Amino acid sequence: MLAACASRRAALMERLPRTACAVLFGSREERRNADNAHRFRQSSDLLFLTDLSEPETVAVLTPGKDKRFTLLVRPRDRQAEIWAGRRAGLEGATELYGADQAFDIRELERRLYELLDGCEEVHMLIGDRPEHDELVGRVIARLRRNERNGGRAPRRIVDLGATLHELRLVKDEAAILNMRRSCAVTVEAHLLAMRACTAGKYEYEIEALVDYGFRRRNGLPGYQSIIAAGKSATVLHYVDCDQQLQPGQVLLVDAGCELAGFTGDVTRAYPIPAPGQKPVFTREQQQLYEIVLDAQLAAISVARxxxxxxxxxxxxxxxxxxxxxxxxxxxxxxxxxxxxGALRRFFPHRASHFLGLDVHDVGRYFPDDQPQRLQPGMVFTIEPGLYVQPDDPLGPDWQGIGIRIEDDILVTQTGHEVLTAELPKRIDEVLKLVGSGVTLLV
Ligand SMILES: [Mn+2]
Known part of the structure; x- marks a missing residue:
């Protein structure tokens, strides 16, 4: 991964003017409640370029200077590390993570002042966090005040997305390898959910199994999993996850495993059997399922x-x-x-998004006002769905059905590869699996 990060930094710097300075702020620790923090997740841009997953990290790239890669990190601190975990420190930043120089993050403003001096443009994510915009603005203002002493303040602030995010959009070999792994674990976890699906269980029990599928491979959910039985599935971002599975309902599971930063994103929907019974779609459920599957297969076949x-x-x-x-x-x-727009009554969402370090990954859908053309190395989802709201005038046989089928597609030189192809979706294959039982391998 670190070698991949080095080539990504080189590729980014090649796209930047020599007088530019790119500033990347890491994620901060987010409070959950009182003095509890959420599990830390590094910003995807910083993961992509450094693989350094510590809070309070800033990376600065200065392609025209002698020292092109600077990291600002928390210094080693024995006491703090006993409580909250080991740190790379300034030594680790250079020796392990390949920085040309490293500084204490507490010196951020002063070091930025030195690093920006003489640069024409600052490249950063504008508007991501107001405090970052403010900090860079303050540093530029100070540099400007010092111009009569020979300092040179940047004249432009440029959105880093245009360069960096176009790089992230086309996956390199390391990223594709990671995507394959996260997709493989995503498939494993979905298989557990399918096998365990029987009436009487609760949505959260299925979620627990999906999480187990991820965690046993050191993964985590790449986004809030959607485990939705019956009419729950007609809420597109359903997260309550507390309803009991009823026989005859459809269970919709939309979950993806994040491994080493990269996430899968897969959805399946299948009938919930009564305990001891075989799963079976109602006529209405099956009709909708067949339409969604037909649309998805047709769409996949033109991906190139x-x-x-x-x-x-x-x-x-x-x-x-x-x-x-x-x-x-x-x-x-x-x-x-x-x-x-009549179709929107049953199909209210879009059918694809890019996929990578973020589940809704970076990359422009309409660069220069033209639809983005797929290129080898891009990864995206294809996810048609049909939903009949619980109050739809079609009546009780149709009401509260939600079906979505989603796979992850890698664009190749000649066409595409479905990274999640191992997870069944043909009706006969799905029905064979659903409710067949799970033995946990612990
Ligand atoms: Mn998706």
């Missing part, structure tokens, strides 16, 4: 370099509308159901 997420979304809308018209849930012809 040069295609756009916009085209894929349009294709999905038309396939879903076609299916819904065919079974009478939408009237008229499919094209006008899409055009008029």
């Amino acid at each position: 370099p040069g295609a756009t997420i916009e085209e894929i979304y349009t294709l999905i809308c038309h396939r879903l509308a076609q299916g819904l018209c065919a079974i009478g849930l939408l009237s008229g012809d499919p094209a006008s159901a899409v055009e008029s």
Whole structure:
């Protein structure tokens, strides 16, 4: 990983003017309640460029200076480390993490002043945190006041996203390897959920198994898992996770494992069997499932370099509308159901996003006002869904069904690879697995 980080820094610096200075602020520890903190998660940009996962870290890249890579970190502190864990310290920052120089984070403002002196542009994430904007503004103002003594203040603040995030968008070999691993563990955890799915359990029991699937490989949820039985699944970001699974409902599980920073993002939906019974879709559930699966397979088949997420979304809308018209849930012809917005009653969300260190990963969808063309190395999701709200006038046989099928797609030179292909979604394969039982390997 550290070698990958070094080449990423080199690649970023190649894209920056020699007079630029890039400043990257790490995440801060977030308070959960009282004196409890949330588990620390480094900012994805900093993970990408340094792999240093400590709070109070700032990285500075100065491509035109002798020392191009500076880290500001917490210094070693025996007492603090006994309580809160070991630190890399200034020595580790240079020796382990490859910085050309390292400073105490408590000197941040003074060191930034030195580092920005003589640079024309500051590249940073503008508006990410007001205190960072303020700090950089303050340093620039001080430099300007010192110009009559020969100091030189930057003239421009440039959004770092344009360069850095385009780099993150096309995955390098190390990132692809990580994505493969996180997708593999994501599949394992989903298999546990499928096998354990029987009526009488609670949504949180399924969540516990998914978490177990992640943790036994040292992973964590890359985002808040959605474990939604029956009408819970018609809430797109359902997180309460406290309802009992009823026989005849569909269970929707949207969960992805984050490993070494990179996350998978997968959704499956399947019928909940009564204990001792075989799982079976109702006619209405199966009709919706088949339409979603057909749309997803059609969309996956066109994923290749040069295609756009916009085209894929349009294709999905038309396939879903076609299916819904065919079974009478939408009237008229499919094209006008899409055009008029009638489809949104059952399909209210988009169908893809980039995937990587962030579940909704960086990368522009419309660079220069044109849809982004897929390139080898991009990873994105394809996730059509259909939802019938609990109060929909279609009546009780349809109400409260939520189906989504989501896989993670790597764009290759010649087409694509489904990184989560091992997780069944064909109806016969799914029904064989669901409720078949889990023996925990501990
Ligand atoms: Mn997703």
